[in-house]
Amino acid sequence: MAEPRRAPVARAVLQQCLSARLQVKAAEPGAAAEWVQVQRGLVIYICFFRGANEELIPKMVNTLLNVKLSETESGKYVSVLDLPGSLLIIPQATLGGKLKGRNMQYHNNTEKEKGMELYSQFVTQCEKELAANTKCAEAGVVVKYGTYGNRQVLKLDTNGPFTHIIEF
Numbered sequence: 001m002a003e004p005r006r007a008p009v010a011r012a013v014l015q016q017c018l019s020a021r022l023q024v025k026a027a028e029p030g031a032a033a034e035w036v037q038v039q040r041g042l043v044i045y046i047c048f049f050r051g052a053n054e055e056l057i058p059k060m061v062n063t064l065l066n067v068k069l070s071e072t073e074s075g076k077y078v079s080v081l082d083l084p085g086s087l088l089i090i091p092q093a094t095l096g097g098k099l100k101g102r103n104m105q106y107h108n109n110t111e112k113e114k115g116m117e118l119y120s121q122f123v124t125q126c127e128k129e130l131a132a133n134t135k136c137a138e139a140g141v142v143v144k145y146g147t148y149g150n151r152q153v154l155k156l157d158t159n160g161p162f163t164h165i166i167e168f
Contacts (some may be wrong), residue, residue: 007108008167009052010060010118011095013045015156015163016070020088022146023153033153036144041085042070043156044126047095048110048118057118060168061125069164084136087126089145090152091119116148 020043025034044064068077070085080087093115097104109115127143130136146152 007051008049010046010048010056010168012047012060012064012166012168013092013095013163014064014067014069014166015043015045015158016160017041017043017088017156017158019157021155022088022090022144024147024150026150036088036146038086038088038142038144040070041083041087041141042080043088043090043154045090045092045095046119046122047092048115049096049108050110052110052114052118054118054121056168057121057125060122061129063166063168065126065129067164067166069162071159081129081133081136084130084133084139084141086141087130087143087145089123089126089143090154091115091146091148112149119148 017038017040019037019039021035021037023033023035027033065081066079068079070078070080070083072078093106093109094104096106096109098108110118123143123145130141130143
C-alpha cells in the first residue's frame with residue numbers, strides 16, 4: 001500500500017533568465033526606486049508554508065542550485081553552479097494560494113515572521129554556496145534578492161518560458 005503523501009512545506013518556482021531586474025524599494029518623494037539586477041542565471045520564487053523549519057533550508061538550497069535547467073551553447077543542461085550563473089531570489093507568498101470560490105486564500109502560508117526568518121536563511125545559504133563554488137567565484141556571479149513582505153516589480157529577459165515548480 002502506498003504511503004500517504006504529506007503536504008508540502010515549501011514551494012519554489014524556477015525560471016532561467018538572460019537577465020533580470022527587481023525593484024526592491026518603490027520610489028518615494030525625493031528618492032528614486034531601488035533595483036537589484038542579475039545577468040544570466042536563475043530566478044527563484046520561494047514560498048514557505050506552515051510546518052516549514054530551518055532543517056528544510058539545506059535540502060532546498062542543494063536541490064535548487066543543482067537541478068540541471070540551464071542550457072549551454074552545446075545544448076547540454078547544467079546546474080546554475082556549473083553554468084556558472086547568478087541568482088535572483090524573490091519571496092512570493094502568492095505561491096501558497098488556494099482558490100476558494102473566485103478568491104485566493106493564503107491560510108497555508110507560514111506566519112510572516114517565520115517566513116522572513118526562513119527566507120533570510122535561504123538567501124544566506126545560497127550566497128555561501130555560490131561563494132564556495134570555484135566556477136562561480138571566478139566568474140563573479142552574484143546572489144541578489146527581493147524584500148520579504150513587499151510587492152515588487154520584476155523585469156525579466158529569458159530565452160524561453162522554461163519554468164519549473166519544485167515542492168518540498
